[in-house]
Amino acid sequence: MRLGLIIVKMIKYIVKRLALSVLILFGVSIIIYGLVRIKPGLDFVQAKYYAQMQLDNTGQVALMVEKQREIYGLTSPILEGYLVWAGNILQGEWGDSFIFSVMTGEVELLVDAEGNPVLDSEGNQLTKPISSSNVLDIIASKSTISFVIALIATILQFGIAIPLGITSATKQYGVVDYSVTVLAMMGISLPSFFFGALLLRVFSIQLGWFPYAGLTDPNSNLPVLLDNIHHLVLPITVLVILSIGGLMRYTRTNMLEVLNADYIRTARAKGLSEHKVIYKHAFRNTLIPLVTILAGILPGLFGGAMITETIFSIDGIGKAAYKAVTMGDIPFVMAYNLFLSVLTVIGTLLSDLMYAVVDPRVKLTGGSK
Amino acid sequence: MKLFDNLQKKIDKKKSIQKHYISKEQIKQTAKENSRIIKELEKQNNRKNVPEEEYLTKMRDSNNVVEFDDLHAYFFTDAGIVKAVDGVSFDIPKKSIVGVVGESGCGKSVTSLALMKLMQKPQGQIFSGEIRYNAKDGKAYNISKVPREDMNKIRGKEMSMIFQEPMTSLNPVFRIGDQLDEILFLHFPGITPEEAKEKSITMLKTVGMAMPESVYSRYPHELSGGMRQRVMIAMALSCDPNLIIADEPTTALDVTIQAQILDLLRSIKNDINGSIMLITHDLGVIAEMADYVVVMYAGRIIEKGTAREIYKNPQHPYTVGLQKSIPALNLNDEKLYTIPGTVPNPINMPNYCYFRDRCNKRFGKCDGEYPATIQISPTHSVACYLAEEIAAELAKSKDGEKNAKK
Numbered sequence: 041m042r043l044g045l046i047i048v049k050m051i052k053y054i055v056k057r058l059a060l061s062v063l064i065l066f067g068v069s070i071i072i073y074g075l076v077r078i079k080p081g082l083d084f085v086q087a088k089y090y091a092q093m094q095l096d097n098t099g100q101v102a103l104m105v106e107k108q109r110e111i112y113g114l115t116s117p118i119l120e121g122y123l124v125w126a127g128n129i130l131q132g133e134w135g136d137s138f139i140f141s142v143m144t145g146e147v148e149l150l151v152d153a154e155g156n157p158v159l160d161s162e163g164n165q166l167t168k169p170i171s172s173s174n175v176l177d178i179i180a181s182k183s184t185i186s187f188v189i190a191l192i193a194t195i196l197q198f199g200i201a202i203p204l205g206i207t208s209a210t211k212q213y214g215v216v217d218y219s220v221t222v223l224a225m226m227g228i229s230l231p232s233f234f235f236g237a238l239l240l241r242v243f244s245i246q247l248g249w250f251p252y253a254g255l256t257d258p259n260s261n262l263p264v265l266l267d268n269i270h271h272l273v274l275p276i277t278v279l280v281i282l283s284i285g286g287l288m289r290y291t292r293t294n295m296l297e298v299l300n301a302d303y304i305r306t307a308r309a310k311g312l313s314e315h316k317v318i319y320k321h322a323f324r325n326t327l328i329p330l331v332t333i334l335a336g337i338l339p340g341l342f343g344g345a346m347i348t349e350t351i352f353s354i355d356g357i358g359k360a361a362y363k364a365v366t367m368g369d370i371p372f373v374m375a376y377n378l379f380l381s382v383l384t385v386i387g388t389l390l391s392d393l394m395y396a397v398v399d400p401r402v403k404l405t406g407g408s409k
Numbered sequence: 410m411k412l413f414d415n416l417q418k419k420i421d422k423k424k425s426i427q428k429h430y431i432s433k434e435q436i437k438q439t440a441k442e443n444s445r446i447i448k449e450l451e452k453q454n455n456r457k458n459v460p461e462e463e464y465l466t467k468m469r470d471s472n473n474v475v476e477f478d479d480l481h482a483y484f485f486t487d488a489g490i491v492k493a494v495d496g497v498s499f500d501i502p503k504k505s506i507v508g509v510v511g512e513s514g515c516g517k518s519v520t521s522l523a524l525m526k527l528m529q530k531p532q533g534q535i536f537s538g539e540i541r542y543n544a545k546d547g548k549a550y551n552i553s554k555v556p557r558e559d560m561n562k563i564r565g566k567e568m569s570m571i572f573q574e575p576m577t578s579l580n581p582v583f584r585i586g587d588q589l590d591e592i593l594f595l596h597f598p599g600i601t602p603e604e605a606k607e608k609s610i611t612m613l614k615t616v617g618m619a620m621p622e623s624v625y626s627r628y629p630h631e632l633s634g635g636m637r638q639r640v641m642i643a644m645a646l647s648c649d650p651n652l653i654i655a656d657e658p659t660t661a662l663d664v665t666i667q668a669q670i671l672d673l674l675r676s677i678k679n680d681i682n683g684s685i686m687l688i689t690h691d692l693g694v695i696a697e698m699a700d701y702v703v704v705m706y707a708g709r710i711i712e713k714g715t716a717r718e719i720y721k722n723p724q725h726p727y728t729v730g731l732q733k734s735i736p737a738l739n740l741n742d743e744k745l746y747t748i749p750g751t752v753p754n755p756i757n758m759p760n761y762c763y764f765r766d767r768c769n770k771r772f773g774k775c776d777g778e779y780p781a782t783i784q785i786s787p788t789h790s791v792a793c794y795l796a797e798e799i800a801a802e803l804a805k806s807k808d809g810e811k812n813a814k815k
Contacts, residue, residue: 310565311560
């Protein structure tokens, strides 16, 4: 009966938090739209066709631009424009990217002007693959590889940083602690574009151990999967080394705090071995802040690594976002930011839920009263 | 020349100003020296597979559970060596309650932590002296030499500890039952989970816990302070130890619960076969419970004796002051007596009576070095010049008796 009550409370809590999330996303959408709309000078549709409009003397392009502006709600005042845009978003119309298109995997039958199917010499019907510029399709297709990279990097990061942090804390002010701390600080301080370039220079160009761009190499005689892994070694190294430092310091701090707690002394007074004291009694308590971090990295998992992906020319969502920003692909940038904010909101919710899972003192309730 | 003289004078003046701070070099030097000593001591502590002969010893009196013999427990800090326990010697006889009293910071907790080898490492170390422990199986251990690995067999099983802060002394993420069972699994290998649960619930009943089955499956935060302290006591009792150290077990509790916990401790004393080392700053509690009393001040014992001797015939002005500071209902004093001043900082203590500056009976002799311990009776001793006369008188009367007998 108690368990049932807890579950009901939990569901109530989640529903409440989701409702709150909608409110947060509403605010975020206002900011995103507002920022793009108040951009000085030309609006984004005009900006895209600016060069063509200069050359155009038939008025065709101008007409097209006007139509597009209507689609994006740019002809109306900002409030109305926001409502049009938000309405589109809610209906699933997230807009088309200016620069990206992906193959949807479906095909379309080719027809001639009269609507008859076009046949090739053997009498088969000719088809044409359908491409899509819809930003949602692009985000979906590009985030897969980013997700794979981020997942591997995160697993490695936690797998390395947590044991290091614990060792560092248990041997505080020892040789291990100092050297780990120095390495961690170096990791935190190195910018990813510099460290990435450094690795490329040393391991790809000078030593030639790893390829320096992309995911596959047509000349490689490795199986596809191994080839992909070979390509991913350097970018994942960059991601892992740069993020270990922070997490390791965080683990160390929390572990030190826990190790000074009275209940650790109790555990020692019981006669438990030092190993059990640290890995059972202390670690279980250190886990509480760590798990909440783990849940909070959700946006990082799907959002891609903008700079690292760009440096290593990996066609993930991070590189796409970078390109979209530099080339003024406003619909994609808006959709990407909205996507990130959805992920962030879900991540926070997850981390709050995880808190209740790992810490028995935290009880989720439907409200403050 | 005159200019030079002035300059010289200035330099001399500067030199003559006494420094009231520790210079960077000094800190560096002490830190270096400390880390050297700590390393050596830790090396001793961390050794593995040490033959038992190395730390087995002989009790001076086999009726004692613990004998502290000139124990020095220091904290090696950058500011200097804190002599938290500085030459403490006393015995805990079997089946008795020994009370250790003193102000905060007098070293009474450190004494007990040294006995359990639970001092904050690496700074806190037993520097010298012996702690002899009489185990259940008749072996006598020299605790200060027992390496960390072997200490785990003694902790919890042979001696256990009840801590000051019940609110934070239980691990918040494990259920009460798990924490109670853990110690049983550890010290009784081969015990089944069912047996452990049964024993834990019995222990909870022993300490007077209402609804022990329900408490067994709860988390610490769901219990009150008094209940948690009962759990701690149950945990301390569960392996039937030879010695229970109760480190201010009632300090963090409110008065009614304090009384209950003390009642519980008293009833335990009759039930178990062991002794209790009761650490407190409340002489009232000691008066009720203890057989022997040790009064500590600034890391040293200033007076010890049976409870009766300490209460009826306190010799040291500090003990007298402590007694006067207990609120009593039958006195009509407007203000409660307090001992003026505070406990001195135990770094670089000078060689004179540490209590001298707070003492209301200070006299000429007190300017001399630290007073020697004077035996007033076989059980009662005190470190104070005031007691010299009494001791002399006692000796005289004894001589007189002897002469009379002749």
